[in-house]
Amino acid sequence: MILLITQLINGLQLGILLFLLAAGLTLVFGIMDLVNLAHGSFYMIGAFIGATMAAITGSFLVGLVLALPLAFLVGYIVEVTTLRTLYDRHHLDQVLATFGLILFFDTLLQLIWGPVGVAVVLPDYLNGFITLPGDIPIPTIRLLIIAIGLLVAAFLYYLVVRTKMGMLIRAGASNRTMAGALGVDIKRLFTLVFGMGAALAGLAGLMSTAITTEATIGMGNDIIIQAFVVIVIGGIGSIRGAFVASIVVGLVDTLGRSYLDQLLKLFITEQNAETAAPAIAAMLIYIMMAAILFFSPQGLFPPKTR
Amino acid sequence: MDALFSRNFSYRAWFYGIALIGVILLPIYADISGQRNLISFGMLIMSFAMAAASLNLILGFGGMISFGHGAYLAIGGYTVGISVANGYTNGFGHLFLALVLAAVFALITGAISLKTKGVYFIMITLAFAQMMFFGFTSLEEYGGDDGLIVNERSDFGPLFDIENDKVLYYVMLGALLLIVYLIYKIVNSRFGSVIQGSKSNEPRMQALGYGTYQYRLVCYVISGVMCALAGVLFANYANFVNPEDTAWRTSGELIFMVVLGGMGSVLGPVLGAVTFFLIAEYVGDLPVVGIYWRIYFGPFLILVVLFARSGIDGWLGRYKISADAVRHDLLMAPGVKRFLATAIDVGILTALSWILIGVVGLNLMELPKEEYHADLIMIICTYFVFGWVFVNHFIFPSSYRRGSVGKLIMGLRIVSADGRTMTPAQAVQRNFGQLLNLGILLLGYIGCLIDPNKLALHDDLAGTRVIVRGSEDD
Structure with missing residues (x-):
């Protein structure tokens, strides 16, 4: 029972990290119709910048606060210099060009910070455990990540549904040309949204280092694929879909890794189950995605237009 | 033809x-x-x-x-x-x-x-x-x-x-x-x-x-x-x-x-x-x-x-320009001037790489790596060299300047055969043709000497002409 709750929390926390990545990704995807593989680079850049800031200032939380605007700035520069030219291009061009960006950023960070990466030291008050009723110890940092993620989700919901800017974002998402014709400065809006997505990715990256204890080269390249799984499952352009899907993916992935072997033992021999379980657990979210796309080719919350 | x-x-x-x-x-x-x-x-x-x-x-x-x-x-x-x-x-x-x-x-x-x-x-x-x-x-x-x-x-x-x-x-x-x-x-x-x-x-x-x-x-x-x-x-x-x-x-x-x-x-x-x-x-x-x-x-x-x-x-195929649009009144640049123009471009590139990579870069490599990020600076130096090649051989020729620095100094222009500014695609193809030229030991330049239009291989590929400044104006 304790194990189950711990794993639930872990899954929830992975889901939250995925959501922070996927939120930016799905907005960029939905509004600008841009496949940005390099979104994982912002995750990595945020982690490296934040970890360095934390090391300089001596406080992880200060690093966390500083990483946001700096990742925003990097995203802003990348959008203005490179990605802006790609909006009207074919998806293939976007995939390739952003693939080029990944290669560039991976090498650049290796040049600046060295191949080993940056270690992250958590302050004591984040390193401990909080005991839930029933003597279940939960790492404070995971709870913090979940709390921050939920705050961001609430903020995004408020931003998109309740504010003028959110209205413009939704207008841009459903019909770019019409919104532009009605006098919305779509270009500037795109840049802002893109920078915001980069900042969220950077935040997620830094928070993930709090658990892995180091920022490493190429750390964004695996999780970005999972984030793509999330937005494809959720339906491209839908923040609500991204939220639901990231929690589901986080839970399925974590629980699959810890419980699949026991589940399989019910059907096949113990030895076979132990060999097959890790492989199937790693594939689980991709199987889920393939199944969902097979029955609903545009994800769970498909975009209403286009 | x-x-x-x-x-x-x-x-x-x-x-x-x-x-x-x-x-x-x-x-x-x-x-x-x-x-x-x-x-x-x-x-x-x-x-x-x-x-x-x-x-x-x-x-x-x-x-x-x-x-x-x-x-x-x-x-x-x-x-x-x-x-x-x-x-x-x-x-x-x-x-x-x-x-x-x-x-x-x-x-x-x-x-x-x-x-x-x-x-x-x-x-x-x-x-x-x-x-x-x-x-x-x-x-x-x-x-x-x-x-x-x-x-x-x-x-x-x-x-x-x-x-x-x-x-x-x-x-x-x-x-x-x-x-x-x-x-x-x-x-x-x-x-x-x-x-x-x-x-x-x-x-x-x-x-x-x-x-x-x-x-x-x-x-x-x-x-x-x-x-x-x-x-x-x-x-x-x-x-x-x-x-x-x-x-x-x-x-x-x-x-x-x-x-x-x-x-x-x-x-x-x-x-x-x-x-x-x-x-x-x-x-x-x-x-x-x-x-x-x-x-x-x-x-x-x-x-x-x-x-x-x-x-x-x-x-590898010729850039397509319709036969009607090809201008026959362009004044082709003399071979000597083309040679000098190329020599100037090569000279600038050599000097730039020698200063940046040879002098600046290699001296920096002597310094302790951890303190000065010598390899990062070396890469920035090479970026400047590559950037120069990109600007001089791609951006300049396909912009209103219509030529690399060497050609501009010698009073020459590169234009499309129809007398217009090259498109970016033509500029890319022209540079590729020049690389190909290097591969076949500069044989492609023979055209500059014997062809009536003084077309080198890369000009023929990209459908471009190297001309005397002003002769493309109507």
Whole structure:
């Protein structure tokens, strides 16, 4: 029972990290119709910048606060210099060009910070455990990540549904040309949204280092694929879909890794189950995605237009 | 036609012909010069050329952007690896197994993937490749993450004893030619027309009564099977299979080879693979900056996507300008002035690289690395040099300036044959022609001397004229 709750929390926390990545990704995807593989680079850049800031200032939380605007700035520069030219291009061009960006950023960070990466030291008050009723110890940092993620989700919901800017974002998402014709400065809006997505990715990256204890080269390249799984499952352009899907993916992935072997033992021999379980657990979210796309080719919350 | 050669002269045919002879003779040259690693380098390139060509069948001709084609490479490779590890070395058996497995995998994943469109298709093919990746890494008894060493090569009998590197080289060359020939036949068949038709206008093909889904699925399977053949040969060449082949970086690089070489051209991807590995090998071997070759490669990839979509194969054909639009009143630049202009450009480039890389860079390398980030500064220096080449030979000529600095100083201009400013595509093609010129020992410059229009090879390719300033004004 304790194990189950711990794993639930872990899954929830992975889901939250995925959501922070996927939120930016799905907005960029939905509004600008841009496949940005390099979104994982912002995750990595945020982690490296934040970890360095934390090391300089001596406080992880200060690093966390500083990483946001700096990742925003990097995203802003990348959008203005490179990605802006790609909006009207074919998806293939976007995939390739952003693939080029990944290669560039991976090498650049290796040049600046060295191949080993940056270690992250958590302050004591984040390193401990909080005991839930029933003597279940939960790492404070995971709870913090979940709390921050939920705050961001609430903020995004408020931003998109309740504010003028959110209205413009939704207008841009459903019909770019019409919104532009009605006098919305779509270009500037795109840049802002893109920078915001980069900042969220950077935040997620830094928070993930709090658990892995180091920022490493190429750390964004695996999780970005999972984030793509999330937005494809959720339906491209839908923040609500991204939220639901990231929690589901986080839970399925974590629980699959810890419980699949026991589940399989019910059907096949113990030895076979132990060999097959890790492989199937790693594939689980991709199987889920393939199944969902097979029955609903545009994800769970498909975009209403286009 | 007053061009270098007759109007029907095809650079493309000559280029591929000479290249084929070169590839056939390469092992002999390697033997004579003692550079045995040339043979394995050739085999590496050929295996990826096969994979890229097979990807092109669905990507370039069918418009199906598969981001998981590396999986088939790994299916072929692991079939050989796992069979050999279990003591089964019959090559024909390996081939049969690999192709059948690839066909089954392609049939199942294709049937699901092709239900989706656009970005969803990219992502679902990627997801299937990821599944294979995790599948292969979990095979603990077959190497897991570290990959699997293949102790023995497939046994194709005494006639094709591929334990000998040279035999394997020619077997691979034969397989590559076979794949290219098959793709050529497929593309020009009725089946191929349906595939290409559904790329450009699917509803119309459906209205004509074609089941585009079935056609696409068959095409997808053919492509996967071809790639698995490449995988079988690759595992035999490398004596190693790696789960990384299924990872998305390999698939991304395969897509890039296709685009670099020329999508929708049968031989383009082969050129793309050759160029890709030449760049990786050449830049990767440079001192100091070599290990960071991807920092050049990434921006290069972006530039190719932005400005050079026709690919190398496209640059081998003449840039099309309608015969009516060609201006015959342009005043061609005299050969001496062209030579001086080129000398100025080369001089500036040499001076710049000597100062930045030779003086600044090498002096910085002496300083303690940790404190000064010497390698970062070295790379920034090289970036300035590359940036200068880009500005002087691409941005300037295709902008209102109409010429590189050397040409501007000598009072010359480069214009399109119709008297307009070059398009970016023409500028790219012109620079490529100059590279080609270097490759054939500057023979292409002969045209400057003997041709009535003073057309060098790169001018003829890109449809450009080097003229005296002002003569293009009406």
